[in-house]
Amino acid sequence: MAEVASAIPGSGNLGIARDGAEHVYFHSGSEATYRKVSEKASGFTTIPTIDLTDLDGTAAQRKAIADDIYKACHECGFFYVKNHGIPQEIVVETFQLLKNFFALDLDSKMDAHVQKNPAIRGYEPMLETKLDPRTQGDIKEAFTMGDCVIEPEQDYVGRTGKQRPAHITQPQNIWPEKAPWWRDGLYKYYHHVFPLAMKLVQIFALAFGMEETAFDKHFQFPITGMRPLYYPPTPVTEDAASVGLGAHADFSWLTLVLQGENVPALEVLNPDGIWVDAPPIPGTLVCNVGQYLERQTNGLFPATVHRVRNKTGQERYSLPFFLTMDPDVELDVLDCCVEQGEVPSYERINVGDLYIRRVLPARKKHPTSIKYRDVPQDQWSYRMLLS
Ligand SMILES: O=C(O)CCC(=O)C(=O)O
Numbered sequence: 001m002a003e004v005a006s007a008i009p010g011s012g013n014l015g016i017a018r019d020g021a022e023h024v025y026f027h028s029g030s031e032a033t034y035r036k037v038s039e040k041a042s043g044f045t046t047i048p049t050i051d052l053t054d055l056d057g058t059a060a061q062r063k064a065i066a067d068d069i070y071k072a073c074h075e076c077g078f079f080y081v082k083n084h085g086i087p088q089e090i091v092v093e094t095f096q097l098l099k100n101f102f103a104l105d106l107d108s109k110m111d112a113h114v115q116k117n118p119a120i121r122g123y124e125p126m127l128e129t130k131l132d133p134r135t136q137g138d139i140k141e142a143f144t145m146g147d148c149v150i151e152p153e154q155d156y157v158g159r160t161g162k163q164r165p166a167h168i169t170q171p172q173n174i175w176p177e178k179a180p181w182w183r184d185g186l187y188k189y190y191h192h193v194f195p196l197a198m199k200l201v202q203i204f205a206l207a208f209g210m211e212e213t214a215f216d217k218h219f220q221f222p223i224t225g226m227r228p229l230y231y232p233p234t235p236v237t238e239d240a241a242s243v244g245l246g247a248h249a250d251f252s253w254l255t256l257v258l259q260g261e262n263v264p265a266l267e268v269l270n271p272d273g274i275w276v277d278a279p280p281i282p283g284t285l286v287c288n289v290g291q292y293l294e295r296q297t298n299g300l301f302p303a304t305v306h307r308v309r310n311k312t313g314q315e316r317y318s319l320p321f322f323l324t325m326d327p328d329v330e331l332d333v334l335d336c337c338v339e340q341g342e343v344p345s346y347e348r349i350n351v352g353d354l355y356i357r358r359v360l361p362a363r364k365k366h367p368t369s370i371k372y373r374d375v376p377q378d379q380w381s382y383r384m385l386l387s
Pocket residue numbers: 227229245250257259266306308318319320
C-alpha cells in the first residue's frame with residue numbers, strides 16, 4: 001500500500017519540513033497528511049500505457065490486458081489506456097462542449113450551483129473547493145453530474161430490471177436552465193465512458209484470477225460522477241498556493257480522465273515523494289485507482305496521490321469520470337489480497353455510508369452538511385444525499 005506518513009491533526013500551518021526531512025503534503029481522507037521525500041528513489045518514474053485494442057478479444061488477449069493492468073495498478077496506481085474505443089470525434093466534440101459551457105456568463109452557470117442541490121452536484125465556481133488548506137482555494141471551475149435513478153438517459157429500470165426505488169423522488173443532478181445542450185452533450189460522452197469503465201471492471205476481475213463477471217453484482221447501478229473541469233492559467237511559481245487542484249487521492253473505485261490536448265498539468269506522487277508528470281497523450285485516457293479499490297485490495301493497488309498545476313499559460317480542460325460501486329454494497333478486502341492468517345488492514349464498510357462520510361466534511365458550507373451537522377457521524381447514511 002502507498003506508505004503514508006502519519007496524519008497531523010489540525011494542521012493549519014502546513015510547512016514542508018518535519019524532523020529535518022522534506023515532506024510533501026496531500027489530502028487523502030479527512031485529515032491532512034504528509035509523505036516523506038526519500039533520498040533513495042525506488043518508485044515509478046513514468047506512467048505505463050496499456051493498449052485496449054483487444055478488450056473484446058479472446059480470453060487470452062483479455063487476460064494479457066488484465067495482467068498489464070494488475071502490474072500498473074500495483075506499481076503505480078495510474079496508467080494510460082490507448083485504443084479505448086471512444087471515437088476521436090466524440091472527444092473533440094466534448095472538449096468544444098466544455099469550452100462553451102465554462103464560457104457562459106456566471107449567472108447562467110450559477111443557475112445550477114451545487115448549493116442548490118441536496119445531492120451536492122452541479123456547478124462550482126472558481127475557488128469554491130480547497131483540497132489544500134494552505135491555499136486560497138482550488139483555481140478551477142467544475143460541474144458535477146452522476147448516477148440518477150430518475151433521469152431517463154440512465155434507464156434505471158432497463159438496466160437493473162428493478163422498479164425505481166420509491167424513496168428517491170427528486171433527480172440527483174441539477175442542470176442550467178438556459179443551456180439545455182449541456183445536459184445533452186455530457187450524456188453523449190457519458191454513454192461512451194460508462195460502458196468502457198464497466199468493461200474494465202470485468203478486466204479487473206480477470207486480473208485477480210476470478211471469473212470476469214465476479215464483480216458485476218457490485219456494479220448494478222453504481223455511484224458515478226462525471227466532472228468537467230476548467231483550469232485557467234496560473235502564475236509560473238513554485239508557490240504551493242497556486243494550484244488548480246490540491247494533492248489528493250480519488251474517492252472512487254476507478255477514475256478515467258480525459259485530458260485536453262497540449263496542456264500538461266497533472267502530476268502524480270510516487271512512493272518516494274517525487275512528483276511524476278502525467279501529460280496528455282493524444283488518443284488516451286488516464287486511469288487511476290481510487291480509495292475503494294485500494295481498500296478492496298488491502299492496499300495492493302494504491303490510490304495514488306495526484307494534483308493539477310496549470311503553468312502553461314493556456315486554458316486547460318479535463319473530464320474525469322469516477323466509478324464507485326453500488327451504494328448498498330458491503331465492501332470487504334478480497335481474499336486473494338491477504339496472506340493466509342493475515343488480518344486485513346481494512347474493515348468491512350458499507351459503500352454509501354463511507355461515501356457520505358467523505359463528501360459532507362469536504363463541503364461544510366453546503367446546505368446538506370448544515371442540515372445534518374448535529375447528527376453524529378456514525379448515524380450518517382447515503383440516503384441523506386437523496387432527499
Ligand atoms: O484534471 C485532471 O487532470 C485531474 C482531475 C482530478 O484529479 C480529479 O478531479 O480528481
